[in-house]
Amino acid sequence: MATSGMRAVVVGAGPAGMRAAQTLVAAGIRPVVIDEAGRSGGQIYRRPPEGFVRDAETLYGADAAKARDLHAMFDRLRDAIDYRPDTLAWNVAGDMLHVVTDGVADALPFDALILATGATDRLLPIAGWTRPGCYSLGGAQVALKAQGCAIGRRVLFLGTGPLLYLVAHQYRKAGVEVAAVLDTAPFAAQVRALPDLMVRPGFLLRGASFRAGLQAAGVTVANGVVPRAIEGGREVSGLRYRIGDKEHHVAADAVAMGFHLRSETQLADLAGCPFLFDAASGQWRPDADRDGRSPRAGVYLAGDGARVLGADAAEAGGRLAALAALADAGHAVDAGELAALRRRMAMLDRFRRGLATAFPWPADLARSVADDVILCRCENITAGQLRETASAKGAPELNRTKALSRIGMGRCQGRFCGSAAAEILADARGTPLAEVGRLRGQAPVKPLSMATAKGTRP
Amino acid sequence: MAEISVSGRLHRVAEGDRAPVSFRLDGREVTALAGDSVLTAALTNGRTLRVSEFGDGDRAGFCMMGACQDCWMWTEGGDRLRACTTPVADGMALSTIPVGEGLWPRPA
Numbered sequence: 001m002a003t004s005g006m007r008a009v010v011v012g013a014g015p016a017g018m019r020a021a022q023t024l025v026a027a028g029i030r031p032v033v034i035d036e037a038g039r040s041g042g043q044i045y046r047r048p049p050e051g052f053v054r055d056a057e058t059l060y061g062a063d064a065a066k067a068r069d070l071h072a073m074f075d076r077l078r079d080a081i082d083y084r085p086d087t088l089a090w091n092v093a094g095d096m097l098h099v100v101t102d103g104v105a106d107a108l109p110f111d112a113l114i115l116a117t118g119a120t121d122r123l124l125p126i127a128g129w130t131r132p133g134c135y136s137l138g139g140a141q142v143a144l145k146a147q148g149c150a151i152g153r154r155v156l157f158l159g160t161g162p163l164l165y166l167v168a169h170q171y172r173k174a175g176v177e178v179a180a181v182l183d184t185a186p187f188a189a190q191v192r193a194l195p196d197l198m199v200r201p202g203f204l205l206r207g208a209s210f211r212a213g214l215q216a217a218g219v220t221v222a223n224g225v226v227p228r229a230i231e232g233g234r235e236v237s238g239l240r241y242r243i244g245d246k247e248h249h250v251a252a253d254a255v256a257m258g259f260h261l262r263s264e265t266q267l268a269d270l271a272g273c274p275f276l277f278d279a280a281s282g283q284w285r286p287d288a289d290r291d292g293r294s295p296r297a298g299v300y301l302a303g304d305g306a307r308v309l310g311a312d313a314a315e316a317g318g319r320l321a322a323l324a325a326l327a328d329a330g331h332a333v334d335a336g337e338l339a340a341l342r343r344r345m346a347m348l349d350r351f352r353r354g355l356a357t358a359f360p361w362p363a364d365l366a367r368s369v370a371d372d373v374i375l376c377r378c379e380n381i382t383a384g385q386l387r388e389t390a391s392a393k394g395a396p397e398l399n400r401t402k403a404l405s406r407i408g409m410g411r412c413q414g415r416f417c418g419s420a421a422a423e424i425l426a427d428a429r430g431t432p433l434a435e436v437g438r439l440r441g442q443a444p445v446k447p448l449s450m451a452t453a454k455g456t457r458p
Numbered sequence: 459m460a461e462i463s464v465s466g467r468l469h470r471v472a473e474g475d476r477a478p479v480s481f482r483l484d485g486r487e488v489t490a491l492a493g494d495s496v497l498t499a500a501l502t503n504g505r506t507l508r509v510s511e512f513g514d515g516d517r518a519g520f521c522m523m524g525a526c527q528d529c530w531m532w533t534e535g536g537d538r539l540r541a542c543t544t545p546v547a548d549g550m551a552l553s554t555i556p557v558g559e560g561l562w563p564r565p566a
Contacts, residue, residue: 036524036543043523049493049545052473120525132506132518133467139522142542147498148473174471234516235505254467264525377520377528380512411527416520447527 006329008322009034009097009108011089011267012116014042015311016303018074019318020114025080027326032082032108034089034099040074042118043138044311047071048146059145061170062206063311070315091443092271095298100448112298112325115267116318117305121258124366124420125383126158127373128230129257136416137258141167150176152254156239158227160185160359161260162207168256169210172217179252180220181211182241184259184362187223196354199347220250226365230255260359261308262419268306269441271299277434280356281308282363283419284438290342292321293328300325313348316341363433366423375424376417378410383424390428397437401425411447414439466502467518481550482534490546497522497529497541499550506554507531507541532557 008024010017013035024031039047045060045067056064077083084101091098097108121136128134135143135151137159143149150171156179157168168181197204215221228240228247238251260281268286269275273294275284288294288301302321303314320341327333369375371384389395389405398421401407407421408414414421418439425436476491483503490499497519500507506516507529519529522542529541534551 038545048473051476051493053475054472058472120521120523130510130514130517132516135519136521136526139520142522143468143498144471147468147493147495148470149468149498149502150471151468153469176471374514377526378512380510380514412525415525446524 006111006325007109008032008112008114008325009110010114010116011035011097012042012118012303012305013037013040013074013083013085014116014118014303014314015045015070016118016305016314016318016321017042017114017116018070018077019315020116020302020322021077021081021318022073023319023322024326025077027322027331029326030081031114032084034087034097034108035083035085036088038086040083040085041067041071042314043142045070046142046146048148052148054148066311088444088446088448089267090445090448092267092299093443098443103449110298111329112300113271114292114300114302114318114321114325115271115305116301116303116314116321117264117267119261119263119304119308120415121163122260122262122361122419123257123416124259124362124423125369125373125375125417126227126230126257127370128232128236129255130374130377131230131232131236132234133232133236133253134230134255134257137161137163137167137256138261140254140256141170144170144174150174150254151256152236152252153177154179154252155254155256156250156252157181157256158225158239159183159258159260160362161258162355162359163258163260164359165207165210165214168214168219172214172219178214178217178219179238180222180250181214182225182227182239182250183221183223183359184225184227184365185223185359189360190223190358193354193358196350196357199350199354203351259361259419260355261304262415263308264305264415266413266441266445268294268299268301270443270445272296273299273301275438278307279434280353282361282423282433289324290320290345291324291338292317293324298328307352309345309348309352313345313352316344316348320345361419363423366420367427369420369424375420376407376410378412378417379406381405381407383420386421386424387428390425395425396429397435398422398425398439399437401436402439408439413442413445465505467505468498468501470502479546479548481546481548481552483552484554494546495542496531496539496544496546496550496552499546500531500541500552500554504554508554509556 008031060067087101273286300321302317395401488503532553
């Protein structure tokens with residue numbers, strides 16, 4: 001079957017989307033590549049604006065060669081793809097992807113849709129987390145990498161996951177004072193994860209060196225941290241926390257916080273992909289086979305938007321998803337390449353399990369958030385209001401809870417309250433986490449102006 | 459209205475050698491650098507971007523990657539823009555408080 005006429009659309013120009021596009025082009029297809037950012041790279045390989053001068057080593061550290069390779073490859077693809085930066089993909093309806101570029105709407109019919117939508121920080125509320133000066137961990141990294149700025153003069157890093165140590169290391173290297181690195185995961189968990197993490201000794205060693213470097217510079221690096229409150233008045237002044245029975249305080253004028261990552265799955269949801277509950281992470285993910293092929297015909301998933309496996313897996317996953325789309329369209333696919341990519345994914349999946357053991361999502365912290373703490377940053381809804389909705393109003397699952405309490409209805413659409421809201425609801429109702437379900441994706445997946453929705457230029 | 463601090467929340471640690479860009483922030487003539495986002499431009503010159511419409515205080519953005527929508531600012535013309543994904547441009551006139559009475563409920 002001829003495939004040159006296949007209408008392929010890739011959403012996202014991070015490592016997964018870029019490799020998917022490359023694989024399609026190599027098969028003689030001219031894909032549309034939609035990216036919300038102005039420049040390709042995604043978050044991990046994000047490129048600063050034109051005119052910035054730091055080299056790849058400074059920006060990407062040990063991943064500099066990979067970043068250079070990906071950027072150069074994608075620049076070479078430029079004439080072979082229909083590349084649309086600064087474009088939001090905001091809905092999937094039938095076999096049509098709806099996008100908007102600079103206020104102008106367009107609808108793209110597809111035979112194959114490869115969703116490489118990436119991830120954001122996974123958050124849980126801590127008293128005071130809406131104070132100016134408190135940012136997501138990924139946000140703190142974006143400020144430094146893409147703008148050459150630090151989020152404060154004395155920055156506290158709080159949460160868990162590999163990004164916690166990486167961003168703290170990058171800030172220290174950039175000459176910013178690091179107040180402390182406070183990990184909610186117990187150190188024993190990290191030791192327990194070693195057998196799985198050993199499948200990538202280089203990566204493991206790098207993480208250990210970040211930690212050692214921070215400690216050698218006199219920075220407090222602590223595990224088993226229970227955050228109590230981000231303190232201050234109109235500004236962040238520090239954090240009160242506990243380790244075991246002991247209360248501690250650290251002064252800081254900025255906090256970077258995050259608890260590993262969550263996938264951006266709204267478009268997969270709108271496309272009609274079924275979701276599975278992943279008990280290890282306590283998150284739902286769109287169902288897909290090992291190559292990223294969803295049960296929904298014509299829809300393929302790749303990278304952290306499908307499952308958080310990191311940048312190297314995103315590159316392999318992007319290739320695999322494109323190969324799956326090609327194979328389904330009757331194109332001959334190199335069996336050796338397929339087998340090698342699948343082996344690589346299996347190894348990286350073992351590493352993912354190691355990370356989940358080493359940096360567990362602190363469900364108990366989310367469940368024990370005090371009633372007066374703001375859970376929904378968008379609309380100032382407290383954890384207590386959610387508990388009230390669960391008990392007095394009897395909301396059995398998250399979408400009903402959303403209708404009754406507005407949790408997840410604000411402008412972030414539950415991206416930053418959803419994980420904790422599920423824990424609090426399950427806890428209040430005494431049901432397993434999977435039974436409270438997940439917030440359904442809604443179009444538009446991000447706010448659009450009314451002028452756009454009407455299809456007119458503002 | 460609260461006193462406006464002149465020291466910025468974000469501070470530059472690299473990439474300082476870029477062309478200056480002039481814009482207005484809450485009526486003050488200030489400068490940023492070409493390639494700055496509106497968020498960077500505003501927060502290297504001030505402490506906040508907006509006031510929460512739900513009465514829980516000032517905000518200065520959160521995710522910096524276009525996901526949380528916590529950094530929407532006003533222009534003097536009454537438009538809104540997402541500060542973290544909009545490049546700053548010469549002559550922009552930005553406001554951290556809603557422009558136009560009655561457009562949005564404003565906390566006391």
